[in-house]
Amino acid sequence: MYSTIIDSVSLQDNLEASDWVIVDSRYVLTDKEAGYRAYLDGHIPGAVYADLETDLSAPQGAAGRHPLPDASRMTAVFSGLGIGPEAQVVVYDDACGSIAARLWWMLHFMGHEAAAVLDGGWQEWTAQGGPVEGGARRNTPAVFRGAPRQDWLTLVEEVPAVARLIDARAPERYRGEHEPFDPVAGHIPGAVNYHWQRNLDEQGRFRPEAELRRDWLALLDGCPAGKAACYCGSGVTACHNLLAAARAGLPLPRLYAGSWSEWCQDPERPVATGAQP
Helix, strand or coil, X not given: CCCCEECHHXXXXXXXCCCEXXXXXXXXXXECCHHHHHHHHCECCCCEECCXXXXXXXXXXXXXXXXXXXXXXXXXXXXXXCCCCCCEEEEECCCCCCCHHHHHHHHHHCCCCCEXXXXXXXXXXXXXXXXXXXXXXXXXXXXCCCCCCHHHECCHHHHHHCCEXXXXXXHHHHXXXXXXXXXXXXXXXXXXXXXXXXXXXXXXXXXXHHHHHHHHHHHHCCCCHHHEEEECCCCXXXXXXXXXXXXXXXXXXXXXXXXXXXXXXCCCCCCECCCCC
């Protein structure tokens, strides 16, 4: 069972496996149709498409830009993708796993452990000469079975009490110098910054488990991983940090799904700027 990442060679070896489900989750925040256009132009054979906005998020609102769907919606989406209880799911994107990790986390959140992200994503697949097909694919619907692990979530009112709060955004957004998506710049007071790209090597693949474990233990600074919580702009790239923690062999931190896009909507909530927590 693959439950964190999978390499291109292993995926190629299992392309014909009837119980494997491959999901393309390419998405561009500034062009919401770009990911699906890229999928139609070419994708891993057999892959179906999951859209961040319509499949992996609830409608934007008070809970942020990409709120989590409720359990019934997740069950319907996963069933529509053909994910049954015995399916090995592989998710990929073209953004170093930063979008794919959201679906990975959602599946694990709902109790489906056989879900992995393709290391290096679409770029690694094509660089290794993996086969490609175009057009749209639809899997036969399955009956997804799962239930949400609500204790994996941190709600907005619980954020101030989190022992170790980790911000996955780029340093300039954390410091409040640049904010391209939300109306307020800065970070949640007390949060430490760990940009999700630090989980990767220069080729855009995940760093070795031992390196990640060393860095994550230093980041946690004595806090048990399960008592930490990760956030980002809208609860998407924070999942990349959760995937890295899992790859490092640590218990999963919790996810503050509303993230900065929820936090900054209320002017009564405090905002910090600068490089320090």
